[in-house]
Amino acid sequence: MRCKFPPFIRNLFKSTSFWQENYLILRELQYFPVTVVLAIVFALLAAAFEGFGIGFLLAFLQSLVDPSGTPFQTGIRWFDVWVLGINTSELSRLYRISALILTATWIRAVFNYLTQVYTEVVQSKLVARLRQKIFEQLQSVSLKYFNSTNSGELINSITGEIKSLKQAFALAAFNITKGLTLGVYTLILFRISWVLTVIAVLLFSLLAVGLSTLSKRVREASFAVSKANGAFTAIAVELINGIRTVQAFATQDVERRRFYQASDRVEKATIDSVMGLAIVRPVAEGAATTVLVFMIIVAVSVFVANGTLEVASLLTFLFVLFRLVPAIHEINGNSARLNSFRGSIENISQVLRTDDKPYLLNGTKQFSGLQKAIEFVSVDFGYDRDYLVLNNVTLTIKQGQTTALVGASGAGKSTLVDLIPRFYDPIQGQILIDGVNLQKFDINSVRRKMAVVSQDTFIFNTSVRNNIAYGSEADEDAIWEAAKLANALEFIQQMPEGLDTQLGDRGVRLSGGQRQRIAIARALLRNPDILILDEATSALDSVSERLIQESLEKLSVGRTVIAIAHRLSTIIRADKVVVLEQGRIVEQGKYKELLEQRGKLWHYHQIQHESNRLELKSS
Ligand SMILES: Nc1ncnc2c1ncn2[C@@H]1O[C@H](COP(=O)(O)OP(=O)(O)OP(=O)(O)O)[C@@H](O)[C@H]1O
Numbered sequence: 001m002r003c004k005f006p007p008f009i010r011n012l013f014k015s016t017s018f019w020q021e022n023y024l025i026l027r028e029l030q031y032f033p034v035t036v037v038l039a040i041v042f043a044l045l046a047a048a049f050e051g052f053g054i055g056f057l058l059a060f061l062q063s064l065v066d067p068s069g070t071p072f073q074t075g076i077r078w079f080d081v082w083v084l085g086i087n088t089s090e091l092s093r094l095y096r097i098s099a100l101i102l103t104a105t106w107i108r109a110v111f112n113y114l115t116q117v118y119t120e121v122v123q124s125k126l127v128a129r130l131r132q133k134i135f136e137q138l139q140s141v142s143l144k145y146f147n148s149t150n151s152g153e154l155i156n157s158i159t160g161e162i163k164s165l166k167q168a169f170a171l172a173a174f175n176i177t178k179g180l181t182l183g184v185y186t187l188i189l190f191r192i193s194w195v196l197t198v199i200a201v202l203l204f205s206l207l208a209v210g211l212s213t214l215s216k217r218v219r220e221a222s223f224a225v226s227k228a229n230g231a232f233t234a235i236a237v238e239l240i241n242g243i244r245t246v247q248a249f250a251t252q253d254v255e256r257r258r259f260y261q262a263s264d265r266v267e268k269a270t271i272d273s274v275m276g277l278a279i280v281r282p283v284a285e286g287a288a289t290t291v292l293v294f295m296i297i298v299a300v301s302v303f304v305a306n307g308t309l310e311v312a313s314l315l316t317f318l319f320v321l322f323r324l325v326p327a328i329h330e331i332n333g334n335s336a337r338l339n340s341f342r343g344s345i346e347n348i349s350q351v352l353r354t355d356d357k358p359y360l361l362n363g364t365k366q367f368s369g370l371q372k373a374i375e376f377v378s379v380d381f382g383y384d385r386d387y388l389v390l391n392n393v394t395l396t397i398k399q400g401q402t403t404a405l406v407g408a409s410g411a412g413k414s415t416l417v418d419l420i421p422r423f424y425d426p427i428q429g430q431i432l433i434d435g436v437n438l439q440k441f442d443i444n445s446v447r448r449k450m451a452v453v454s455q456d457t458f459i460f461n462t463s464v465r466n467n468i469a470y471g472s473e474a475d476e477d478a479i480w481e482a483a484k485l486a487n488a489l490e491f492i493q494q495m496p497e498g499l500d501t502q503l504g505d506r507g508v509r510l511s512g513g514q515r516q517r518i519a520i521a522r523a524l525l526r527n528p529d530i531l532i533l534d535e536a537t538s539a540l541d542s543v544s545e546r547l548i549q550e551s552l553e554k555l556s557v558g559r560t561v562i563a564i565a566h567r568l569s570t571i572i573r574a575d576k577v578v579v580l581e582q583g584r585i586v587e588q589g590k591y592k593e594l595l596e597q598r599g600k601l602w603h604y605h606q607i608q609h610e611s612n613r614l615e616l617k618s619s
Pocket residue numbers: 147383389407408409410411412413414415416
């Protein structure tokens with residue numbers, strides 16, 4: 001079981017604006033609290049030992065400058081006597097202090113190492129969790145979201161932006177550990193001379209305020225970098241996916257321009273961001289060194305001159321200050337770089353946000369199989385609220401029957417079918433399964449009883465075997481049997497490695513007809529209750545068509561079939577034909593009856609009959 005931070009710690013975090021800005025990312029840290037706490041504890045210990053080292057250095061300098069003076073003491077009796085040896089000789093004390101400085105330094109080095117290791121572990125765990133979180137987000141969000149989101153931009157978020165976020169986290173972790181050391185330095189300075197420390201803190205704070213204005217520019221530029229990267233990835237993905245079309249249309253010049261422009265925009269945005277970033281470091285270094293020199297002058301000319309500061313203390317003060325200034329440089333530089341990653345952090349937060357995305361509210365009822373019918377009751381649907389693609393659709397799809405959908409391109413056939421696996425939900429009306437609202441069902445239990453066969457079926461870049469068995473745990477024999485029933489046996493056997501042949505990206509190594517037969521074999525293994533057939537629109541040769549038709553008939557036996565038909569010849573035997581026109585059902589009934597009515601179906605029939613006749617004549 002995973003343990004989380006106690007509620008009071010979570011509430012403490014939640015109230016800060018930093019937390020609110022980064023909440024969606026930082027909240028993932030709660031899933032590995034032990035690692036986070038260990039990283040912080042090691043960082044604290046490293047800082048503490050840095051402090052001890054410097055404390056002992058002060059003792060060392062005091063012993064050097066004033067060997068006969070009062071020996072350095074911590075106030076802890078046993079430590080002062082046994083470890084510091086306050087009752088021993090000057091030389092022995094010097095050796096003991098040197099040994100302590102060395103011990104503190106080595107222990108600090110070990111804790112520094114552990115801090116680094118643990119922050120790396122936290123980073124990697126955080127990034128892994130964020131990737132999983134994005135996966136879960138993309139799985140749970142409704143398909144509507146993908147209609148309005150560019151896949152290239154999402155790819156950029158999962159790859160590039162996540163990588164930047166990891167870098168950002170590394171910088172933040174570094175700053176926190178350095179910040180702790182800085183805190184220890186300030187405490188030491190405070191002990192040596194509080195007046196000088198107050199002056200130093202004031203001056204460095206002023207410096208930090210000045211630098212934050214510069215950092216703001218970097219932060220803004222980072223948003224432009226993220227945006228340009230997203231747009232560039234989108235164009236690159238589109239170019240690769242559409243390479244055949246680009247070459248076929250000889251539009252390489254247009255695409256080159258688009259690609260180069262997007263690439264130029266990334267370059268420009270990155271240069272802008274880097275320019276802003278580059279200013280911060282030299283300005284910070286120059287200003288900090290000025291403060292440092294000013295502090296030395298004040299310390300020597302005022303505090304040492306009037307005797308309020310011993311030479312040993314001054315030396316330690318300056319030593320700490322010399323260590324402090326580069327630490328401040330690093331923190332400032334890192335903060336500026338961190339700002340240059342703000343765009344990426346914002347980008348990931350945007351993907352993870354749940355309040356601005358459409359979600360499918362899942363039901364709990366388990367679907368065990370269709371008993372009576374799927375009913376559409378006065379269903380309205382539109383991808384945009386102001387344009388209905390389905391208008392007042394009322395339809396009964398009876399169990400065990402074949403229902404065919406016919407209509408012109410764009411009439412809404414695919415959309416109607418997409419509402420059954422709840423890719424989208426109706427805007428008005430409802431869909432009932434055996435009299436129960438579809439939304440009451442656990443949607444995966446419904447989807448598991450469904451299969452879709454179309455020429456667009458997605459083929460994964462893996463073997464024929466894995467593509468056929470996709471979503472089922474079928475054994476070798478069952479896969480061969482499905483391939484045989486799907487009339488895919490012959491071409492699979494002819495492939496160089498049979499079932500183990502890799503099908504390439506999106507199945508590029510398959511013909512349209514072969515792809516469809518793989519889809520049929522896949523559907524057969526799934527043994528679906530409800531089968532959706534989206535007939536191929538592209539022309540297949542008559543042998544392929546016959547093979548596919550034959551295997552579809554085998555697949556359809558005993559199932560509830562919803563077929564989107566483009567060729568009327570394939571649906572003559574359907575139990576019901578539904579004619580859609582501009583999202584409305586204009587006719588439904590048996591094929592023969594509808595023809596006799598001489599309505600819309602008859603009209604389509606005439607057109608197809610005529611074109612078939614012309615085709616025959618020309619051949
Ligand atoms: N994802 C989408 N986002 C926005 N509009 C869409 C989307 N898919 C389809 N449409 C629109 O919805 C309408 C119906 O499309 P649909 O794909 O359902 O028609 P169809 O009858 O299946 O057409 P075809 O026979 O050409 O496949 C069309 O006007 C189409 O532009």
